[in-house]
Amino acid sequence: MKRISILFVCMGNICRSPLAEGIFSHLVTQAGLTGHFTIDSAGTGGWHEGDSPDQRSIATAKSHGIDISGQRARRIQSRDFKDFDLILAMDRENLAALGGSAPDEAEIRLFGDAALGTGEDIPDPYYGGPEGFELVYTRLLAGCSKLLETLVERASCSGNTSSVR
Known part of the structure; x- marks a missing residue:
């Protein structure tokens, strides 16, 4: 299986995309596929560069046995568009921002399309309480699980992953 690189993107890289990165990394590790994936996250904005994920994201991930506390927010860079096979935006606003510079x-795909098959936006939980982070976790877990299954299946069938479309 060829190495696949995936970048999860939200607005500030402190809530949704760090959770997605943590969940997908956790699933990849559980599947024994760590050497087959490069996984990262970024934001379309740079307000939180260098910061840890939001404490509510950290707490939500931790309650499910995932540690994202070591991640640091970063803004998407032009090299990301060539370094990553698949860039997944958490919502249409970030998808449009990425499309304008890519x-x-x-x-570049919407997470709700590529991972969930529903076309839904993953809501930004930043201005809400812990229940919003748990809802986001649930949607991301469902999507990341389906995405991993799809990517592994495609790699097994085709013998390579030259395209993740």
């Missing part, structure tokens, strides 16, 4: 060959 080269044509970049594989």
